[in-house]
Amino acid sequence: MTRPSLLASIRPSTLAHILLLTVVAIWGATFVVVKDALQDASPLLFNLLRMSLAFLALVAINHRQLRNLSRRTLLSGVVVGVFLAAGYQFQTAGLARTTPAKSAFITGLVVVFVPLLTVIPALSPAGTHAPRWNAALGALLAFSGLLLLTTPAGTHLQDVFSSIGTGDLLTLACALAFAAHLLAIAHTSRGIPAAQLATLQIGFAALIMAITLPLGGHPHLILSVRLITALAITSLFATAAAFTIQSWAQQHLPPTHTAVLLTLEPVFAFLTSLLFFHERLGRRSLTGAALILAGIAITELLTAAAPVPVHPS
Numbered sequence: 001m002t003r004p005s006l007l008a009s010i011r012p013s014t015l016a017h018i019l020l021l022t023v024v025a026i027w028g029a030t031f032v033v034v035k036d037a038l039q040d041a042s043p044l045l046f047n048l049l050r051m052s053l054a055f056l057a058l059v060a061i062n063h064r065q066l067r068n069l070s071r072r073t074l075l076s077g078v079v080v081g082v083f084l085a086a087g088y089q090f091q092t093a094g095l096a097r098t099t100p101a102k103s104a105f106i107t108g109l110v111v112v113f114v115p116l117l118t119v120i121p122a123l124s125p126a127g128t129h130a131p132r133w134n135a136a137l138g139a140l141l142a143f144s145g146l147l148l149l150t151t152p153a154g155t156h157l158q159d160v161f162s163s164i165g166t167g168d169l170l171t172l173a174c175a176l177a178f179a180a181h182l183l184a185i186a187h188t189s190r191g192i193p194a195a196q197l198a199t200l201q202i203g204f205a206a207l208i209m210a211i212t213l214p215l216g217g218h219p220h221l222i223l224s225v226r227l228i229t230a231l232a233i234t235s236l237f238a239t240a241a242a243f244t245i246q247s248w249a250q251q252h253l254p255p256t257h258t259a260v261l262l263t264l265e266p267v268f269a270f271l272t273s274l275l276f277f278h279e280r281l282g283r284r285s286l287t288g289a290a291l292i293l294a295g296i297a298i299t300e301l302l303t304a305a306a307p308v309p310v311h312p313s
Contacts, residue, residue, distance in 0.1 A: 012252045013252050013253065015252075016248070016249040016250075016251075016252035016253050017249075017253065017257065017261070019245050019248075019249050020245070020246060020249040020250075020253065020258065020261050021261055021264075022245075023242045023245050023246055023249075024261050024262060024264050024265050024268060025264075025268045026233070026237055026238050026242060027238055027242065027265050027268070028104060028264070028265045028266065028267065028268025028269040028270075028271075028272060029233075029268060029269070029272045030233065030234050030238045031095065031100035031101075031103050031104045031269040031272070031273065032100045032269065032272045032273050032276050032277060033229070033230045033233050033234065034046065034092060034095055034230060034234060035095055035096075035099075035100045035103075035273075035277070036226055036230065036276075037226055037227045037229075037230030037231070038092070038095065038096050039226075040221070040222040040223075040224045040226065040227040041219075041220065041221050041222070041227055042216055042217065042218075042219045042220050042221070043089075043092040043093045043095070043096045043216055044089060044092070044093065044209065044212065044213050044215065044216030044219065045213060045216070045219040045220070045221055046092060046227075046230075046231075047085075047088050047089060047092050047209050048206065048209040048210055048213055049231055049235075050088075050231055050234045050235045050239070051085075051088070051202055051205050051206040051209055051235070051239075052206045052235075053231060053232075053235035053236065054202050054206075054234075054235040054236070054239035054240045055199070055202045055203045055206050057235065057236055057239075057240040058195075058198060058199040058202060058203075058240050059199060059203075061195075061240065061244070062195040062196070062198070062199050065193055065195040065196055065199075066195075066196060066199060069196065069200075072192070073192050073196055073197070073200065074200065075188075076188035076189065076192055076197060076200070077196075077197060077200025077201050077203070077204050078200075078204050079184050079188055080181060080184045080185055080188060080189075080197065080200075080201040080204075081200065081201040081202070081203070081204025081205040081207070081208060082204070082205075082208060083177055083178070083180045083181035083184050084178075084181050084201050084202070084205040085204075085205035085206075085208035085209050085212070086174075086177040086180075086181075086208075087174050087175075087177035087178040087181055088174075088205065088209070089174075089209065089212060090170050090171065090173040090174035090177055091103065091107060091170075091171060091174035091178075093167075093170050093216065094106075094166075094167045094168065094169070094170030094171035094173075094174060095167070095171070096167065097165065097166050097167025097170065098165060098167030098168050098171060099273065099277075099279050100269055100270075100272070100273040100277065100279065101266070101269055101270040101273045101274075101279055101281060101289070102149060102150065102167075102168060102171070102285075103167070103171050103269070104265060104266040104269030104270065105145075105149060105266045105269075105270075105288075105289045105292045105293070106146065106149070106150070106168060106171040106172055106174075106175060106292075107171060107174055107175055107178070107266075108175075108263075108265065108266045108292060108293070108296050109142055109146065109172070109175040109292065109295075109296070110175045110176075110178040110179045110182070111138075111262075111263075111296045111299050111300050112135075112138050112139050112142045112143075112295055112296060112299050113175055113176055113178075113179035114179045114182055114183065115131040115135040115138075115299060116131065116135060116139055117179055117180070117183060118130070118131060118183070119131060123183055125183065125186035125187055134298050134299060135299055137295075137298055138294075138295040138296065138297075138298040138299030139295065139299070140295070141291045141292070141294050141295035141298065142291065142292045142294075142295025142296060142299075143295075144288075144291050145287070145288040145289065145290065145291025145292035145293075145294075145295060146172075146288065146292060147288065148284050148285065148287050148288030148291065149168075149281075149285050149288030149289055149292065150164045150165065150168040150288070151163045151164060153284055185197070194247055198243050198244075198247075202239065259297075259300035259301050260297075260300075260301065262300065263293065263296050263297050263300055266289070266292070266293060266296075267293070270289070
């Protein structure tokens with residue numbers, strides 16, 4: 001009689017918690033990994049390589065599900081891929097000009113932007129309720145934190161936007177693009193197999209990144225151990241494997257548990273940056289980060305109906 005394996009003896013819900021927490025930790029760590037790798041590759045070229053490798057990995061995994069694609073499925077992949085590409089382009093270009101911890105906390109505002117955007121009827125997915133009081137409170141806390149995190153002390157009200165760094169503004173645009181990406185998934189994914197949409201959106205995102213590559217200036221590339229390691233981590237683990245694990249884990253977890261775990265991503269990014277880059281946030285920035293985290297948590301945990309629980313990082 002064969003003995004059951006260790007994984008087989010773990011309850012699915014327990015395994016889902018462990019795996020999703022691992023995925024969130026990897027997502028948080030990628031901010032530091034990518035920041036370090038950008039010394040050897042220009043931001044938009046790094047994105048193109050990362051997304052191309054992730055696409056090839058997903059094609060290898062999902063090739064049987066990619067037969068006989070419908071026109072609607074292809075169109076959905078294009079639409080979702082456009083916003084996914086925009087989010088990554090803004091995020092990585094911003095990361096080259098700001099710190100990993102700041103980038104992670106600002107990117108986390110996607111959770112706040114999604115319910116705010118559903119106020120617009122055309123953007124609200126079918127079956128989604130109007131934002132509740134917690135969305136307004138979460139937005140107030142998050143944007144108050146954003147100002148503390150990105151502006152120096154003593155900034156006058158009229159100088160707030162001019163004092164925010166370019167990298168932070170690009171990252172804010174990334175959060176908006178990722179919010180639009182989640183809403184696009186909510187509008188287009190109904191009835192489309194997840195494996196098909198996941199693979200197609202990344203493939204079309206890679207295509208768009210190739211088209212927009214010249215916008216980042218003259219690309220440069222130095223093949224180094226840290227660059228190859230970063231590409232392997234971000235494309236295979238943080239994208240192809242993580243999206244697959246997340247899709248399985250969320251089938252075995254209550255939405256509130258998923259929300260709590262996803263909220264920890266900026267925390268992991270900060271801890272990783274502190275460990276490897278010795279990045280330290282001052283009292284003002286730390287307060288801002290805490291307010292953003294509180295805004296994200298209030299919006300995530302108390303939302304009656306989230307559009308689509310798919311993570312873009």
